[in-house]
Amino acid sequence: xxxxxxxxxxxxxxxxxxxxxxxxEKKWAVTIAVVDDGGHLLGLSRLDGAAPISAHIxxxxxxTAALGCRATKIYEDIINNGRIAxxxxxxxxxxxxxxxxxxxxxxVIGAVGVSGVQSPEDVQIAQAGIAALGLSQ
Numbered sequence: 001x002x003x004x005x006x007x008x009x010x011x012x013x014x015x016x017x018x019x020x021x022x023x024x025e026k027k028w029a030v031t032i033a034v035v036d037d038g039g040h041l042l043g044l045s046r047l048d049g050a051a052p053i054s055a056h057i058x059x060x061x062x063x064t065a066a067l068g069c070r071a072t073k074i075y076e077d078i079i080n081n082g083r084i085a086x087x088x089x090x091x092x093x094x095x096x097x098x099x100x101x102x103x104x105x106x107x108v109i110g111a112v113g114v115s116g117v118q119s120p121e122d123v124q125i126a127q128a129g130i131a132a133l134g135l136s137q
Contacts, residue, residue, distance in 0.1 A: 004104075004107050004109065005104040005105065005107070005109050006036070006037075006109055006110075007034070007036055007042060007102070007109055007110045009042075011133055012034045012042045012043040013043070014129075014132040014133060015032075015034050015043070015102075015112060015129040015130065015132055015133065016032055016034060016043050016045050016129065017132065018128050018129050018131065018132035019032045019045075019112065019114065019125050019126065019128050019129030019132075020032060020045055020047065021128075022124070022125055022128035022129075023047060023114075023116075023125050024047065026121070028047075028116060028117045028121060028125065029047050029048065029049030029050040029051075029116055029117075030047055030050050030054060030058070030114050030115060030116030030117055030122065030125060031044065031045065031046040031047070031050045031054035031055045031057070031058040031114070031115050031116055032044070032045045032047075032058060032112065032113075032114050032125065032126075032129065033058040033059040033061070033062040033112070033113045033114075034062065034110060034111075034112055034129070035059065035062040035063055035066050035110055035111050035113070036066065036109070036110045037066055037107075037108050037109050037110055038066070038067075039062070039063035039064075039066045039067045039091070039111075041059050041062075042110070044058070044059060047116075050115075050116045051116060053115075054115035054116045057094060057096070057098075057113075057115035058098070058113040058114055058115040058116075059094075059113060060093040060094030060113065061094035061096060061098045061099030061111075061113030061114070061115060061122075062094070062099050062110075062111045062112055062113030063091070063093070063094060063099075063111070063113070064091075064092045064093065064094040064095060064099050064111075064113075065094075065099035065100055065101045065111035065112075065113060066101060066108060066110055066111035067091055067092070068092065068101075069101055069108045070101060071097075071099065071100050071101065071123075072094055072095060072096060072097055072098060072099035072100075072113070073097035073098075073119070073123070075089075075092065075095035076095055076096050076097050076119075079095060094113060096115075096119060097119035097120065097122065097123060098113060098114045098115055098119050098122030098123055098126065099111055099112070099113040099114075099126070100112050100113075100123065100126045100127065100130060102130055102133070102135065103135070104135065112126040112129050112130055113126070114126045
């Protein structure tokens, strides 16, 4: 039987703190969400000035990245390249760039989703949060 790493509360706090610091430094008003490998919300931070809808989009991006075990940009690209039937995939509501899985030893243990600025900037914020764990994506 394999053993698997999992996110603890201190990890979630570290991710949110680092991601928030990066966003604040850039003056980006965003919402940041952290989920476990099942897509269940572990932490959320909505910065001052972030659009209310971002509090729904960020967790959806994180859930999609966790359940799909890949960056959400992949799904956005699939749809933009004409495979619109993919919009019917169950449980995937956040198929927009800005969600990244957190991987340890080849296994997805959770994900970070960010919403509020341009999608590549959302990714930068998510990367900054994951980097706080000593991981890179």
